Amino acid sequence: MPVLVMKFGGTSVATLDRIRRAAKRVGVEVANGYDVIVIVSAMSGETNKLVGFVDETSPLYDAREYDAVVSSGENVTAGLMALTLQEMDVPARSWQGWQVPVKTTSAHANARIEEIPTENITAKFAEGMRVAVVAGFQGLSDENRITTLGRGGSDTTAVAFAAAFGADRCDIYTDVDGVYTTDPRVTSKARKLDRIAFEEMLELASLGAKVLQTRSVELAMRYKVPLRVLSSFDEQTDEAGTLVCAEEEIMESNIVAGVAFSRDEAKMTLISVADRPGIAAAIFGPLAEAGVNVDMIVQNISEEGRTDMTFSCPINQVKRAQQAMDKAKASGEINFHDLVADENVAKVSIVGIGMRSHAGVAAKMFAVLRDEGVNIKVITTSEIKVSVLIDRKYMELAVQSLHDAFELEKAA
Numbered sequence: 001m002p003v004l005v006m007k008f009g010g011t012s013v014a015t016l017d018r019i020r021r022a023a024k025r026v027g028v029e030v031a032n033g034y035d036v037i038v039i040v041s042a043m044s045g046e047t048n049k050l051v052g053f054v055d056e057t058s059p060l061y062d063a064r065e066y067d068a069v070v071s072s073g074e075n076v077t078a079g080l081m082a083l084t085l086q087e088m089d090v091p092a093r094s095w096q097g098w099q100v101p102v103k104t105t106s107a108h109a110n111a112r113i114e115e116i117p118t119e120n121i122t123a124k125f126a127e128g129m130r131v132a133v134v135a136g137f138q139g140l141s142d143e144n145r146i147t148t149l150g151r152g153g154s155d156t157t158a159v160a161f162a163a164a165f166g167a168d169r170c171d172i173y174t175d176v177d178g179v180y181t182t183d184p185r186v187t188s189k190a191r192k193l194d195r196i197a198f199e200e201m202l203e204l205a206s207l208g209a210k211v212l213q214t215r216s217v218e219l220a221m222r223y224k225v226p227l228r229v230l231s232s233f234d235e236q237t238d239e240a241g242t243l244v245c246a247e248e249e250i251m252e253s254n255i256v257a258g259v260a261f262s263r264d265e266a267k268m269t270l271i272s273v274a275d276r277p278g279i280a281a282a283i284f285g286p287l288a289e290a291g292v293n294v295d296m297i298v299q300n301i302s303e304e305g306r307t308d309m310t311f312s313c314p315i316n317q318v319k320r321a322q323q324a325m326d327k328a329k330a331s332g333e334i335n336f337h338d339l340v341a342d343e344n345v346a347k348v349s350i351v352g353i354g355m356r357s358h359a360g361v362a363a364k365m366f367a368v369l370r371d372e373g374v375n376i377k378v379i380t381t382s383e384i385k386v387s388v389l390i391d392r393k394y395m396e397l398a399v400q401s402l403h404d405a406f407e408l409e410k411a412a
């Protein structure tokens with residue numbers, strides 16, 4: 001029988017009632033003739049609670065134990081979903097990541113899926129089981145330790161299962177009815193897109209649109225998995241939601257497809273480092289080793305052989321970054337006067353494949369921000385995106401005015 005992957009995010013399984021509602025959706029697809037792999041998240045708020053426990057217990061925690069703790073939320077929902085389906089007379093059972101096993105790298109808290117053996121689940125389908133409920137977000141490393149895939153990782157579990165099982169489609173059920181031109185919580189003018197290109201979705205996700213985890217989009221693109229984002233609350237039709245698909249499958253699109261933002265940024269400046277060959281390697285090598293995800297980088301012009309180096313990283317990695325830099329300074333690898341952390345910044349980005357063939361998009365973005373009196377601290381660009389770092393208090397204003405200026409509420 002054809003296989004379908006259905007993923008339910010935290011809000012879609014937040015209560016027993018919602019689990020029942022989700023299970024009914026699964027029942028519809030079973031009746032449609034699919035063997036279904038259901039990927040579940042933890043009940044909404046659970047993962048945050050678990051992360052909080054870990055942070056409070058050990059601020060610079062051992063990531064292996066972080067994974068042992070934070071992966072557990074998904075186990076509860078997997079069991080409850082299987083029980084709910086059984087109550088509806090749908091033959092179902094649950095799997096935790098290690099039981100499949102979902103084999104991952106050992107990069108704890110941010111592991112990548114390497115392999116998903118299909119035999120186990122396929123054999124159960126052959127025996128008449130109709131639904132395999134799999135705990136999302138978690139896997140098993142070569143060292144036999146539980147791993148997690150980074151926040152939002154259940155999306156990636158879902159797409160990886162869809163690829164491994166050659167599923168007809170991967171449906172991501174969430175609390176919005178599709179991918180919008182920007183987060184609908186920030187402007188009511190946000191417009192739902194019927195389709196969005198993989199490349200654009202990849203950029204939006206990596207720049208902060210958490211509707212899909214970046215890695216899930218990467219996998220869908222690589223393995224050509226038809227990926228759909230839709231609401232677990234609305235009645236569904238075949239045309240519901242947003243299809244994430246190849247660029248060629250989209251007839252018309254705006255030059256700017258969407259605006260993304262991320263609140264969780266910090267700007268770090270190393271004051272007065274020696275401007276010499278190898279200085280960037282000496283700074284960013286230790287940061288990488290410490291697991292700091294550096295995003296934007298600017299090096300100032302130098303004066304008398306010394307310069308300032310600014311970079312941005314996720315706000316929850318500031319301590320790690322400080323520690324890594326202090327260590328490098330103590331060992332004599334680098335020398336700096338001071339390390340200043342600005343934790344009141346946000347990143348706002350515009351994304352669109354139309355930018356490849358249209359000049360002036362970045363200039364227009366800067367003019368819009370100027371007109372709103374928003375100061376830009378750092379800029380980065382690529383072929384299909386422009387990102388700026390600004391004061392966090394202007395983030396919503398920037399998103400709304402860019403959304404207006406690029407007329408995203410109107411379809412092309």
Ligand code: ADP
Nearest residue numbers: 009010011174175178179180182183209210211
């Ligand atoms: P789930 O728990 O189902 O995985 P998430 O909270 O991870 O759900 O992702 C859904 C949320 O993503 C929405 O509630 C919305 O606020 C946010 N979001 C951010 N950017 C977008 C966007 N461009 N389109 C739709 N939703 C977005």
Ligand code: ASP
Nearest residue numbers: 041047137151152153154
């Ligand atoms: N529960 C995990 C998280 O909140 C994984 C997920 O929901 O995708 O990040």
Ligand code: MG
Nearest residue numbers: 009152210211
């Ligand atoms: Mg999510």
